Amino acid sequence: GPLAQRPLLEVRLGELHTWISTRDFSPQGLLGAAQKAWNSYCAKYINVRRGGPAGINMLLAGYCLLSYTWNYQHLRRHRWRKYH
């Protein structure tokens, strides 16, 4: 389909710039995009008949990564070596 209506995963790298320019960056637009992303994730991994641990696992892993990045400046002080 046309570039403006394609989801992010179907956009090629070269067209990424133009695709971002067509996006709606108002608060409603961002909220709508976040909601759509969450709904598609739920529909794919959680609202199924026979789901597995994968749906929640990925959320937990994402939470771990996010909290690690937020605490990185503090964790940097516990490095074993000074020069890498």
Place this chain on the structure above:
Amino acid sequence: LLSSAPAALRALPPPPVAVGVLHATRQLHTTQQSLAPLPPLPEKGGEVRHGLIPEEFFQFLYPKTGVTGPYMLGTGLILYFLSKEIYVVNHETVAGACILAVIIYAVKRFGGDVAAFADKLNEEKMAKALAVKNEAMQSLQDAIEAEKKEQWRVEGRSYLFDAKRNNVAMLLETNYRERLMMVYNEVKKRLDYQVAMQNLKRQKEQEHMIDWVEKSVVQSITPQQQKESIAKCILDLKALSKGAHATV
């Protein structure tokens, strides 16, 4: 009072709102979609490898790097993070490793049972909903059957009316005959009365005549004739007795 009501109503002013216009400020049924029936849930979720990485990532790298590409990428990234100490090894690493081991063991061991239990709960819910729907459909079917039966019964109304007409005719006939009987009885009673009256009159006349004749006859017998008749009777008796003595 009733006959004047229509005239009084016509005399009222017309209502301020135009009757028959649907008061709606929004469009109804703008889309073709309807909320029911919902499409069923998909059977299985998206494919995930090792419980963490979606299959699409492996498929994305397959054309360029083959099967081992993502694994090499993962190993390289882990070694890079460890050697540059972007990921710092501390007490939390050990704790995280222990927790991960426990979680993996629990999922591998109890995953099937929990899934079966959840499936059973789901099945019960679905069965209940289906039972309700089936019952509703069954009751509606029964209602349709009953309605059809009633419609079939209506066809027999001519017989019903014939039977009723027969009943009414019989009642009328019975009543007519009863009254006929009553008339006959009454007329007979009156005629019998007349006949009895005539008989009585004749009987009385006869008795009276007989009495009168007897009385006049008795009166006509003078004392002289009485003595002569008694003497004659005595003579006859004597003659008879002589004749009787003779035969004996």
